[in-house]
Amino acid sequence: xxxxxxxxxxxxxxxxxxxxxxxxxxxxxxxxxxxxxxxxxxxxxxxxxxxxxxxxxxxxxxxxxxxxxxxxxxxxxxxxxxxxxxxxxxxxxxxxxxxxxxxxxxxxxxxxxxxxxxxxxxxxxxxxxxxxxxxxxxxxxxxxxxxxxxxxxxxxxxxxxxxxxxxxxxxxxxxxxxxxxxxxxxxxxxxxxxxxxxxxxxxxxxxxxxxxxxxxxxxxxxxxxxxxxxxxxxxxxxxxxxxxxxxxxxxxxxxxxxxxxxxxxxxxxxxxxxxxxxxxxxxxxxxxxxxxxxxxxxxxxxxxxxxxxxxxxxxxxxxxxxxxxxxxxxxxxxxxxxxxxxxxxxxxxxxxxxxxxxxxxxxxxxxxxxxxxxxxxxxxxxxxxxxxxxxxxxxxxxxxxxxxxxxxxxxxxxxxxxxxxxxxxxxxxxxxxxxxxxxxxxxxxxxxxxxxxxxxxxxx
DNA sequence: GCATGATCATGC
DNA sequence: GCATGATCATGC
Numbered sequence: 001x002x003x004x005x006x007x008x009x010x011x012x013x014x015x016x017x018x019x020x021x022x023x024x025x026x027x028x029x030x031x032x033x034x035x036x037x038x039x040x041x042x043x044x045x046x047x048x049x050x051x052x053x054x055x056x057x058x059x060x061x062x063x064x065x066x067x068x069x070x071x072x073x074x075x076x077x078x079x080x081x082x083x084x085x086x087x088x089x090x091x092x093x094x095x096x097x098x099x100x101x102x103x104x105x106x107x108x109x110x111x112x113x114x115x116x117x118x119x120x121x122x123x124x125x126x127x128x129x130x131x132x133x134x135x136x137x138x139x140x141x142x143x144x145x146x147x148x149x150x151x152x153x154x155x156x157x158x159x160x161x162x163x164x165x166x167x168x169x170x171x172x173x174x175x176x177x178x179x180x181x182x183x184x185x186x187x188x189x190x191x192x193x194x195x196x197x198x199x200x201x202x203x204x205x206x207x208x209x210x211x212x213x214x215x216x217x218x219x220x221x222x223x224x225x226x227x228x229x230x231x232x233x234x235x236x237x238x239x240x241x242x243x244x245x246x247x248x249x250x251x252x253x254x255x256x257x258x259x260x261x262x263x264x265x266x267x268x269x270x271x272x273x274x275x276x277x278x279x280x281x282x283x284x285x286x287x288x289x290x291x292x293x294x295x296x297x298x299x300x301x302x303x304x305x306x307x308x309x310x311x312x313x314x315x316x317x318x319x320x321x322x323x324x325x326x327x328x329x330x331x332x333x334x335x336x337x338x339x340x341x342x343x344x345x346x347x348x349x350x351x352x353x354x355x356x357x358x359x360x361x362x363x364x365x366x367x368x369x370x371x372x373x374x375x376x377x378x379x380x381x382x383x384x385x386x387x388x389x390x391x392x393x394x395x396x397x398x399x400x401x402x403x404x405x406x407x408x409x410x411x412x413x414x415x416x417x418x419x420x421x422x423x424x425x426x427x428x429x430x431x432x433x434x435x436x437x438x439x440x441x442x443x444x445x446x447x448x449x450x451x452x453x454x455x456x457x458x459x460x
Numbered sequence: 461g462c463a464t465g466a467t468c469a470t471g472c
Numbered sequence: 473g474c475a476t477g478a479t480c481a482t483g484c
Contacts, residue, residue, distance in 0.1 A: 270469090270470075270477075270478080273477090285471095300477080301477095301478095311479085312478070312479065314477090314478095315476075315477070315478085316476095317475075317476070318475080318476090395483085397482090399464095399465060399466085399482080399483090400465075401464080401465080402464090402465085406463070406464065407462085407463055407464075408462090408463070414463090414464085416463095416464065416465070416466090417464085417465055417466060417467085418466095418467095418475095418476085419466080419467080420466095420467070420468080420474085421466070421467060421468095422465085422466065422467090424467090424474090441465090441466085442475095444476095
Protein backbone atom coordinates (compact mmCIF):
# COMPACT_ATOMS: atom_id res chain seq x y z
CA UNK A 1 0.00 0.00 0.00
CA UNK A 2 1.11 3.52 -0.78
CA UNK A 3 2.14 5.69 2.09
CA UNK A 4 0.22 8.90 1.69
CA UNK A 5 2.22 10.54 4.41
CA UNK A 6 4.82 11.43 1.82
CA UNK A 7 2.50 13.06 -0.66
CA UNK A 8 3.49 16.52 -1.81
CA UNK A 9 1.36 19.61 -1.56
CA UNK A 10 0.50 19.22 -5.25
CA UNK A 11 -0.56 15.58 -4.73
CA UNK A 12 -2.79 16.64 -1.84
CA UNK A 13 -4.51 19.29 -3.92
CA UNK A 14 -5.05 16.92 -6.85
CA UNK A 15 -6.54 14.25 -4.60
CA UNK A 16 -8.73 16.79 -2.83
CA UNK A 17 -9.95 18.05 -6.17
CA UNK A 18 -10.86 14.52 -7.20
CA UNK A 19 -13.25 14.26 -4.25
CA UNK A 20 -15.21 17.41 -5.01
CA UNK A 21 -18.82 16.72 -5.90
CA UNK A 22 -18.59 13.17 -4.60
CA UNK A 23 -19.67 11.35 -1.49
CA UNK A 24 -17.62 8.70 0.28
CA UNK A 25 -19.72 6.00 -1.40
CA UNK A 26 -18.96 7.48 -4.80
CA UNK A 27 -15.28 7.82 -4.01
CA UNK A 28 -15.09 4.18 -2.93
CA UNK A 29 -16.99 3.05 -6.03
CA UNK A 30 -14.73 4.97 -8.36
CA UNK A 31 -11.72 3.28 -6.75
CA UNK A 32 -13.46 -0.12 -6.79
CA UNK A 33 -13.03 -0.41 -3.04
CA UNK A 34 -15.52 -2.41 -1.02
CA UNK A 35 -15.60 -2.04 2.72
CA UNK A 36 -17.88 -3.94 5.02
CA UNK A 37 -20.08 -1.27 6.45
CA UNK A 38 -20.42 -3.20 9.66
CA UNK A 39 -16.74 -3.52 10.38
CA UNK A 40 -15.71 0.06 10.34
CA UNK A 41 -16.43 2.33 13.21
CA UNK A 42 -14.22 5.18 12.07
CA UNK A 43 -15.57 8.62 11.43
CA UNK A 44 -15.73 10.14 7.99
CA UNK A 45 -12.40 11.87 8.54
CA UNK A 46 -10.61 8.64 9.29
CA UNK A 47 -12.18 6.87 6.32
CA UNK A 48 -11.16 9.67 3.98
CA UNK A 49 -7.66 9.70 5.39
CA UNK A 50 -7.33 5.99 4.77
CA UNK A 51 -9.20 5.38 1.53
CA UNK A 52 -8.61 8.67 -0.26
CA UNK A 53 -5.25 9.84 1.05
CA UNK A 54 -3.69 6.45 1.86
CA UNK A 55 -2.86 7.29 5.46
CA UNK A 56 -3.09 4.60 8.12
CA UNK A 57 -4.96 5.66 11.24
CA UNK A 58 -2.53 7.05 13.73
CA UNK A 59 -2.21 9.41 16.60
CA UNK A 60 1.13 10.82 15.60
CA UNK A 61 2.20 14.21 16.81
CA UNK A 62 3.44 14.98 13.30
CA UNK A 63 1.22 16.51 10.66
CA UNK A 64 -0.56 13.88 8.56
CA UNK A 65 1.50 14.69 5.48
CA UNK A 66 4.90 14.68 7.05
CA UNK A 67 6.96 15.79 4.03
CA UNK A 68 4.63 18.63 3.05
CA UNK A 69 4.07 19.63 6.67
CA UNK A 70 0.33 19.63 6.13
CA UNK A 71 -2.40 18.40 8.47
CA UNK A 72 -5.62 17.03 6.94
CA UNK A 73 -9.03 17.95 8.34
CA UNK A 74 -12.37 16.75 7.06
CA UNK A 75 -15.13 18.91 8.46
CA UNK A 76 -18.88 19.53 7.97
CA UNK A 77 -20.92 22.62 7.31
CA UNK A 78 -24.66 23.02 7.00
CA UNK A 79 -27.34 25.29 5.68
CA UNK A 80 -29.35 27.08 8.37
CA UNK A 81 -32.77 28.78 8.44
CA UNK A 82 -32.18 31.96 6.45
CA UNK A 83 -30.30 29.97 3.80
CA UNK A 84 -26.98 31.00 5.27
CA UNK A 85 -24.11 28.59 5.66
CA UNK A 86 -22.70 27.67 9.01
CA UNK A 87 -19.97 25.38 10.32
CA UNK A 88 -21.53 22.37 11.95
CA UNK A 89 -18.86 22.08 14.59
CA UNK A 90 -15.58 23.42 15.86
CA UNK A 91 -12.40 22.15 14.20
CA UNK A 92 -10.63 20.07 16.82
CA UNK A 93 -6.84 20.13 16.59
CA UNK A 94 -4.23 18.49 18.79
CA UNK A 95 -4.72 17.60 22.43
CA UNK A 96 -2.97 20.00 24.76
CA UNK A 97 -0.23 18.34 26.72
CA UNK A 98 -0.31 20.58 29.79
CA UNK A 99 2.96 19.17 31.05
CA UNK A 100 5.05 20.03 27.99
CA UNK A 101 3.37 22.64 25.82
CA UNK A 102 3.86 25.46 28.35
CA UNK A 103 7.65 25.23 27.93
CA UNK A 104 7.42 26.15 24.24
CA UNK A 105 7.20 29.38 22.34
CA UNK A 106 4.34 29.72 19.88
CA UNK A 107 6.49 28.95 16.85
CA UNK A 108 8.16 25.97 18.51
CA UNK A 109 4.95 24.57 20.00
CA UNK A 110 3.30 21.23 19.27
CA UNK A 111 0.33 23.20 18.09
CA UNK A 112 2.36 25.05 15.48
CA UNK A 113 4.32 22.00 14.38
CA UNK A 114 1.19 19.99 13.70
CA UNK A 115 -1.25 22.63 12.52
CA UNK A 116 0.48 25.53 10.84
CA UNK A 117 -0.73 24.26 7.47
CA UNK A 118 -4.14 22.62 7.39
CA UNK A 119 -5.77 21.15 4.33
CA UNK A 120 -9.48 21.50 4.99
CA UNK A 121 -11.88 19.32 3.05
CA UNK A 122 -15.46 20.45 3.56
CA UNK A 123 -18.59 18.38 3.16
CA UNK A 124 -22.19 19.50 3.31
CA UNK A 125 -23.94 17.91 6.28
CA UNK A 126 -27.65 17.26 5.98
CA UNK A 127 -30.20 15.98 8.44
CA UNK A 128 -31.14 12.94 6.35
CA UNK A 129 -27.63 12.00 5.18
CA UNK A 130 -24.96 9.76 6.62
CA UNK A 131 -21.20 9.59 6.38
CA UNK A 132 -21.40 7.64 3.13
CA UNK A 133 -23.67 10.14 1.39
CA UNK A 134 -22.50 13.62 2.42
CA UNK A 135 -20.93 15.35 -0.55
CA UNK A 136 -17.53 16.99 -0.48
CA UNK A 137 -17.82 20.44 -1.94
CA UNK A 138 -14.74 22.53 -1.20
CA UNK A 139 -11.18 22.46 0.03
CA UNK A 140 -8.76 25.09 1.18
CA UNK A 141 -5.19 25.09 2.43
CA UNK A 142 -5.05 27.21 5.58
CA UNK A 143 -1.54 28.54 5.93
CA UNK A 144 -1.43 30.16 9.35
CA UNK A 145 1.92 31.83 8.73
CA UNK A 146 0.30 34.11 6.18
CA UNK A 147 -3.15 34.27 7.75
CA UNK A 148 -4.64 37.67 8.51
CA UNK A 149 -5.59 36.17 11.87
CA UNK A 150 -2.10 35.04 12.85
CA UNK A 151 -1.59 37.75 15.49
CA UNK A 152 -4.83 36.93 17.24
CA UNK A 153 -4.26 33.18 17.04
CA UNK A 154 -0.82 33.60 18.60
CA UNK A 155 -2.30 35.77 21.32
CA UNK A 156 -4.99 33.14 21.96
CA UNK A 157 -2.35 30.41 22.21
CA UNK A 158 -0.42 32.51 24.71
CA UNK A 159 -3.52 33.12 26.80
CA UNK A 160 -4.16 29.39 27.10
CA UNK A 161 -0.50 28.74 27.95
CA UNK A 162 -0.56 31.49 30.58
CA UNK A 163 -3.36 29.74 32.41
CA UNK A 164 -1.32 26.53 32.45
CA UNK A 165 1.71 28.43 33.77
CA UNK A 166 -0.46 30.00 36.46
CA UNK A 167 -1.55 26.56 37.63
CA UNK A 168 -5.06 27.21 36.40
CA UNK A 169 -5.44 24.67 33.62
CA UNK A 170 -8.60 23.47 35.36
CA UNK A 171 -10.12 26.93 34.86
CA UNK A 172 -9.59 27.08 31.12
CA UNK A 173 -12.74 27.73 29.12
CA UNK A 174 -13.31 27.72 25.40
CA UNK A 175 -14.67 31.25 25.59
CA UNK A 176 -11.46 32.58 27.15
CA UNK A 177 -9.99 33.24 23.75
CA UNK A 178 -11.00 34.68 20.40
CA UNK A 179 -10.36 32.37 17.44
CA UNK A 180 -8.19 29.54 18.77
CA UNK A 181 -9.95 27.87 21.66
CA UNK A 182 -9.30 25.06 24.11
CA UNK A 183 -12.27 22.72 23.96
CA UNK A 184 -12.87 19.71 26.15
CA UNK A 185 -11.97 16.44 24.54
CA UNK A 186 -12.40 13.05 26.05
CA UNK A 187 -14.83 10.27 26.61
CA UNK A 188 -16.68 12.33 29.19
CA UNK A 189 -16.33 15.12 31.72
CA UNK A 190 -14.27 12.77 33.86
CA UNK A 191 -11.44 12.62 31.33
CA UNK A 192 -8.86 14.60 33.29
CA UNK A 193 -5.11 15.08 33.18
CA UNK A 194 -2.43 16.34 35.50
CA UNK A 195 -1.07 19.86 35.10
CA UNK A 196 2.45 21.02 35.93
CA UNK A 197 1.82 23.87 38.38
CA UNK A 198 -1.12 22.67 40.42
CA UNK A 199 -2.23 19.45 42.03
CA UNK A 200 -5.76 19.91 40.72
CA UNK A 201 -6.55 17.67 37.78
CA UNK A 202 -7.75 19.55 34.72
CA UNK A 203 -10.20 18.43 32.05
CA UNK A 204 -8.49 17.08 28.99
CA UNK A 205 -8.63 19.72 26.26
CA UNK A 206 -7.57 20.17 22.67
CA UNK A 207 -6.79 23.28 20.70
CA UNK A 208 -9.57 24.07 18.30
CA UNK A 209 -10.83 26.68 15.92
CA UNK A 210 -14.12 27.74 17.41
CA UNK A 211 -17.35 27.00 15.59
CA UNK A 212 -17.86 30.74 15.09
CA UNK A 213 -14.44 31.02 13.46
CA UNK A 214 -15.12 28.03 11.22
CA UNK A 215 -18.47 29.52 10.25
CA UNK A 216 -16.75 32.63 8.96
CA UNK A 217 -14.30 30.48 6.97
CA UNK A 218 -17.22 28.55 5.49
CA UNK A 219 -18.97 31.75 4.47
CA UNK A 220 -15.79 33.23 3.12
CA UNK A 221 -14.63 30.26 1.05
CA UNK A 222 -17.91 28.56 0.20
CA UNK A 223 -20.75 31.01 0.64
CA UNK A 224 -21.50 34.64 0.08
CA UNK A 225 -19.30 37.04 2.00
CA UNK A 226 -20.08 40.28 0.24
CA UNK A 227 -22.02 41.91 3.05
CA UNK A 228 -19.64 41.34 5.93
CA UNK A 229 -17.77 44.37 7.20
CA UNK A 230 -14.29 44.19 8.69
CA UNK A 231 -13.22 46.56 11.43
CA UNK A 232 -9.47 45.99 11.22
CA UNK A 233 -7.30 46.59 8.21
CA UNK A 234 -3.98 46.48 10.05
CA UNK A 235 -2.57 42.94 10.16
CA UNK A 236 0.06 43.84 12.75
CA UNK A 237 -2.53 44.28 15.48
CA UNK A 238 -4.59 41.73 17.36
CA UNK A 239 -8.29 42.22 17.32
CA UNK A 240 -8.35 43.12 20.98
CA UNK A 241 -5.50 45.64 20.71
CA UNK A 242 -7.44 47.39 18.01
CA UNK A 243 -10.57 47.46 20.15
CA UNK A 244 -8.65 48.90 23.07
CA UNK A 245 -7.22 51.66 20.90
CA UNK A 246 -10.72 52.67 19.85
CA UNK A 247 -12.04 52.49 23.40
CA UNK A 248 -9.18 54.60 24.78
CA UNK A 249 -9.97 57.27 22.25
CA UNK A 250 -13.52 57.76 23.57
CA UNK A 251 -13.27 56.71 27.20
CA UNK A 252 -14.46 59.38 29.61
CA UNK A 253 -16.64 61.20 27.12
CA UNK A 254 -20.26 61.87 27.95
CA UNK A 255 -23.15 60.72 25.85
CA UNK A 256 -23.71 64.33 24.82
CA UNK A 257 -20.11 64.77 23.72
CA UNK A 258 -20.21 61.56 21.73
CA UNK A 259 -23.43 62.59 20.02
CA UNK A 260 -21.78 65.78 18.94
CA UNK A 261 -18.56 64.05 17.80
CA UNK A 262 -20.55 61.70 15.59
CA UNK A 263 -23.03 64.39 14.53
CA UNK A 264 -25.90 62.28 15.81
CA UNK A 265 -29.15 63.64 17.09
CA UNK A 266 -31.37 60.90 18.36
CA UNK A 267 -33.41 59.90 21.34
CA UNK A 268 -33.57 56.25 20.32
CA UNK A 269 -33.46 53.65 23.07
CA UNK A 270 -30.46 52.02 21.52
CA UNK A 271 -28.58 55.30 21.42
CA UNK A 272 -25.59 53.85 23.27
CA UNK A 273 -25.17 50.99 20.84
CA UNK A 274 -25.47 53.47 17.96
CA UNK A 275 -22.62 55.45 19.50
CA UNK A 276 -20.52 52.31 19.87
CA UNK A 277 -21.02 51.44 16.20
CA UNK A 278 -19.87 54.93 15.25
CA UNK A 279 -16.76 54.59 17.39
CA UNK A 280 -15.77 51.62 15.27
CA UNK A 281 -16.68 53.41 12.10
CA UNK A 282 -18.95 50.68 10.75
CA UNK A 283 -22.20 51.25 8.95
CA UNK A 284 -23.96 48.23 10.47
CA UNK A 285 -23.73 46.70 13.91
CA UNK A 286 -20.23 45.82 15.18
CA UNK A 287 -21.63 42.46 16.30
CA UNK A 288 -22.03 41.63 12.61
CA UNK A 289 -18.45 42.39 11.64
CA UNK A 290 -16.04 39.67 10.64
CA UNK A 291 -13.96 39.91 13.80
CA UNK A 292 -16.88 39.77 16.24
CA UNK A 293 -18.47 36.90 14.33
CA UNK A 294 -15.25 34.91 14.19
CA UNK A 295 -14.66 35.24 17.91
CA UNK A 296 -18.33 34.75 18.80
CA UNK A 297 -18.33 37.99 20.74
CA UNK A 298 -21.66 39.60 21.46
CA UNK A 299 -21.51 43.34 22.10
CA UNK A 300 -23.87 44.71 24.76
CA UNK A 301 -24.29 48.14 26.25
CA UNK A 302 -24.69 48.30 30.01
CA UNK A 303 -26.01 51.22 31.98
CA UNK A 304 -24.89 51.69 35.55
CA UNK A 305 -26.85 54.17 37.64
CA UNK A 306 -25.26 56.82 39.85
CA UNK A 307 -25.53 54.57 42.91
CA UNK A 308 -23.94 51.60 41.15
CA UNK A 309 -27.17 49.78 40.50
CA UNK A 310 -27.86 47.96 37.28
CA UNK A 311 -31.60 47.99 36.93
CA UNK A 312 -32.23 45.20 34.52
CA UNK A 313 -31.28 41.56 34.21
CA UNK A 314 -29.94 40.30 30.91
CA UNK A 315 -31.95 37.87 28.79
CA UNK A 316 -30.79 34.96 26.67
CA UNK A 317 -32.69 33.62 23.66
CA UNK A 318 -35.98 31.94 24.51
CA UNK A 319 -36.03 28.19 24.82
CA UNK A 320 -38.63 25.89 23.28
CA UNK A 321 -40.31 23.74 25.92
CA UNK A 322 -40.46 20.74 23.63
CA UNK A 323 -36.77 20.96 22.76
CA UNK A 324 -35.22 21.72 26.11
CA UNK A 325 -36.70 18.66 27.80
CA UNK A 326 -34.97 16.42 25.27
CA UNK A 327 -31.57 17.90 25.97
CA UNK A 328 -28.97 16.79 28.45
CA UNK A 329 -27.30 19.52 30.47
CA UNK A 330 -23.86 18.63 29.12
CA UNK A 331 -24.83 19.49 25.56
CA UNK A 332 -27.76 21.77 26.14
CA UNK A 333 -28.17 24.98 24.17
CA UNK A 334 -27.69 27.05 27.30
CA UNK A 335 -24.48 25.34 28.34
CA UNK A 336 -23.06 25.49 24.81
CA UNK A 337 -23.91 29.16 24.52
CA UNK A 338 -22.29 30.04 27.82
CA UNK A 339 -19.26 27.92 27.10
CA UNK A 340 -18.63 29.38 23.67
CA UNK A 341 -19.80 32.97 23.87
CA UNK A 342 -17.91 35.99 25.02
CA UNK A 343 -19.58 39.27 25.80
CA UNK A 344 -18.09 42.66 25.19
CA UNK A 345 -19.87 45.07 27.47
CA UNK A 346 -19.69 48.75 26.67
CA UNK A 347 -20.21 50.47 29.98
CA UNK A 348 -22.06 53.74 30.36
CA UNK A 349 -22.28 55.09 33.89
CA UNK A 350 -24.49 57.88 35.16
CA UNK A 351 -22.35 60.70 36.54
CA UNK A 352 -23.89 64.09 37.42
CA UNK A 353 -27.04 63.32 35.51
CA UNK A 354 -25.32 62.22 32.37
CA UNK A 355 -24.12 58.86 31.03
CA UNK A 356 -20.36 58.68 30.60
CA UNK A 357 -18.63 56.02 28.50
CA UNK A 358 -16.37 54.25 30.98
CA UNK A 359 -14.82 51.60 28.75
CA UNK A 360 -15.36 47.93 28.02
CA UNK A 361 -15.40 44.68 29.88
CA UNK A 362 -14.76 41.47 28.02
CA UNK A 363 -16.36 38.59 29.85
CA UNK A 364 -17.36 34.99 29.60
CA UNK A 365 -18.89 32.97 32.37
CA UNK A 366 -16.36 30.77 34.21
CA UNK A 367 -17.11 27.09 33.73
CA UNK A 368 -17.23 26.51 37.46
CA UNK A 369 -20.20 28.85 37.65
CA UNK A 370 -21.82 27.34 34.58
CA UNK A 371 -21.62 23.81 35.92
CA UNK A 372 -22.63 24.62 39.46
CA UNK A 373 -25.07 27.51 39.57
CA UNK A 374 -26.51 27.69 36.08
CA UNK A 375 -26.89 23.93 35.91
CA UNK A 376 -29.20 23.93 38.93
CA UNK A 377 -31.48 26.50 37.35
CA UNK A 378 -31.53 24.59 34.08
CA UNK A 379 -32.26 21.24 35.77
CA UNK A 380 -35.12 22.70 37.78
CA UNK A 381 -36.57 24.38 34.71
CA UNK A 382 -36.57 21.13 32.76
CA UNK A 383 -38.08 19.33 35.72
CA UNK A 384 -40.92 21.84 36.05
CA UNK A 385 -41.75 21.51 32.35
CA UNK A 386 -41.61 17.72 32.42
CA UNK A 387 -43.90 17.54 35.42
CA UNK A 388 -46.39 19.96 33.89
CA UNK A 389 -46.18 22.10 36.99
CA UNK A 390 -45.41 25.50 35.52
CA UNK A 391 -48.24 27.52 37.04
CA UNK A 392 -48.30 27.79 40.81
CA UNK A 393 -51.20 30.19 41.22
CA UNK A 394 -53.28 32.84 39.47
CA UNK A 395 -54.20 36.11 41.14
CA UNK A 396 -57.47 38.02 40.81
CA UNK A 397 -56.16 39.93 37.79
CA UNK A 398 -55.31 36.72 35.99
CA UNK A 399 -51.56 37.18 36.50
CA UNK A 400 -49.92 33.81 36.83
CA UNK A 401 -47.14 32.89 39.23
CA UNK A 402 -44.85 30.07 38.10
CA UNK A 403 -42.67 27.42 39.67
CA UNK A 404 -39.73 28.32 37.46
CA UNK A 405 -36.54 29.13 39.39
CA UNK A 406 -36.67 32.76 40.43
CA UNK A 407 -34.04 35.38 41.06
CA UNK A 408 -33.79 34.78 44.77
CA UNK A 409 -33.04 31.09 44.37
CA UNK A 410 -29.76 31.42 42.53
CA UNK A 411 -26.86 33.88 42.54
CA UNK A 412 -26.43 33.90 38.80
CA UNK A 413 -29.58 33.41 36.80
CA UNK A 414 -33.32 32.83 36.79
CA UNK A 415 -36.17 32.07 34.41
CA UNK A 416 -38.74 34.66 33.35
CA UNK A 417 -41.08 35.42 30.47
CA UNK A 418 -39.63 36.86 27.31
CA UNK A 419 -42.38 37.39 24.78
CA UNK A 420 -44.47 39.96 22.98
CA UNK A 421 -47.24 39.34 25.49
CA UNK A 422 -48.70 36.52 27.56
CA UNK A 423 -50.34 35.05 24.44
CA UNK A 424 -47.00 34.73 22.67
CA UNK A 425 -46.38 31.08 23.40
CA UNK A 426 -44.55 27.86 22.60
CA UNK A 427 -46.17 24.44 22.81
CA UNK A 428 -45.75 22.39 25.96
CA UNK A 429 -44.67 18.75 25.84
CA UNK A 430 -46.79 18.03 28.92
CA UNK A 431 -50.10 19.68 29.71
CA UNK A 432 -49.83 22.20 32.55
CA UNK A 433 -51.62 20.63 35.52
CA UNK A 434 -52.93 23.77 37.14
CA UNK A 435 -54.34 25.40 34.03
CA UNK A 436 -54.67 22.57 31.52
CA UNK A 437 -52.80 24.66 28.97
CA UNK A 438 -51.02 23.03 26.04
CA UNK A 439 -48.87 26.05 25.33
CA UNK A 440 -47.26 28.68 27.51
CA UNK A 441 -45.79 32.18 27.28
CA UNK A 442 -42.25 32.13 25.92
CA UNK A 443 -39.66 32.12 28.68
CA UNK A 444 -35.90 32.38 28.77
CA UNK A 445 -32.93 32.34 31.12
CA UNK A 446 -31.88 35.72 32.48
CA UNK A 447 -28.63 36.72 34.18
CA UNK A 448 -29.53 38.35 37.50
CA UNK A 449 -29.00 42.09 37.64
CA UNK A 450 -27.31 41.69 41.03
CA UNK A 451 -24.79 39.33 39.51
CA UNK A 452 -24.12 41.92 36.82
CA UNK A 453 -23.62 44.58 39.48
CA UNK A 454 -20.87 42.51 41.04
CA UNK A 455 -19.35 41.92 37.63
CA UNK A 456 -19.09 45.64 37.02
CA UNK A 457 -17.95 46.70 40.48
CA UNK A 458 -14.62 47.80 38.99
CA UNK A 459 -16.43 50.67 37.28
CA UNK A 460 -17.72 52.22 40.50
C1' DG B 461 -37.03 48.49 46.96
C1' DC B 462 -37.22 44.28 44.94
C1' DA B 463 -38.78 40.11 42.51
C1' DT B 464 -41.39 38.65 38.97
C1' DG B 465 -44.69 38.85 35.31
C1' DA B 466 -45.42 41.26 31.26
C1' DT B 467 -44.60 43.97 27.30
C1' DC B 468 -42.35 47.36 24.01
C1' DA B 469 -39.32 48.55 20.01
C1' DT B 470 -36.46 47.52 16.42
C1' DG B 471 -34.66 45.19 12.59
C1' DC B 472 -34.48 41.48 9.56
C1' DG C 473 -43.82 37.23 11.82
C1' DC C 474 -40.39 36.63 14.83
C1' DA C 475 -36.09 37.00 17.56
C1' DT C 476 -33.81 39.88 20.49
C1' DG C 477 -32.40 43.80 23.25
C1' DA C 478 -34.50 46.74 26.37
C1' DT C 479 -37.82 48.25 29.63
C1' DC C 480 -42.26 48.78 32.20
C1' DA C 481 -45.83 47.50 35.90
C1' DT C 482 -47.45 45.51 39.93
C1' DG C 483 -47.75 43.61 44.46
C1' DC C 484 -45.48 42.28 48.54
